[in-house]
Amino acid sequence: MEYVDLDGQVGDLSGVLDPALYLSHLPSISGDLPPGAWAFATDTDHYDFSSRRCVKDLTLRAVRGAGGEEMEVEFRHNCWKHDQDLLIRYTGVSSFAVDPVDEDRGTDLGSVLLDEILPHRDGCSHEIACWGGTLTLVCRDLQATWIETICSSES
Structure with missing residues (x-):
């Protein structure tokens, strides 16, 4: 990641997830992101760790x-x-890569840290x-949709 810090430092605490630099950079790229990507990246809940719509x-x-x-x-x-579950549809995909930390994991990357x-x-x-790794896509645009789900002990 270029701007999101996955190993930030707050006082003596290390390993803190910190999207602050990315969030401060977003206004400068507003005209360079496609509309769907811009809407998803700038959703106020996207990086709010207490939000139900944080990734x-x-x-x-x-x-x-x-x-x-x-x-x-x-x-x-x-x-x-x-x-809710999250479904992201990518159009005009020109590149797709899964980079697992451990080759035995395949596409089982575990839970999302940030994007x-x-x-x-x-x-x-x-x-x-x-x-457990990173998923990277390059595309013309993306559309993120939150889908209602039912939480149960089997979910």
């Missing part, structure tokens, strides 16, 4: 259309924090850091 702690559930120009990435809610959306010559790049 932190979601879990990668499915990747559909890998290798194609249209892809979907679905994230599962975490019942103690979220009451970062930046301008790219093809539209935008979306890097999603998880405990």
Whole structure:
């Protein structure tokens, strides 16, 4: 990640997730991000750790259309924090990579730490850091949709 700090420092506490630099950088790239990416990146709940629509702690559930120009990435809610799943649809995908910390994990990347959306010559790049690795897509644009779900002991 270029601006989101996954290993920040607050006083004597290290390993703090800190999107502050990214959030302060967003206004300067407002004209360079496609509309859907801009809407998702600037949603007031996106980086609010206490919000039910913060991406932190979601879990990668499915990747559909890998290798194609249209892809979907679905994230599962975490019942103690979220009451919705997140579906991101990517259009005009020109690059897709899964980089697991451990090759045995495959696409099981664990829960989301944070993400970062930046301008790219093809539209935008979306890097999603998880405990077990990183998912990165480059696309023309993306559309993020929160989907109601039911939390239960089986969720």
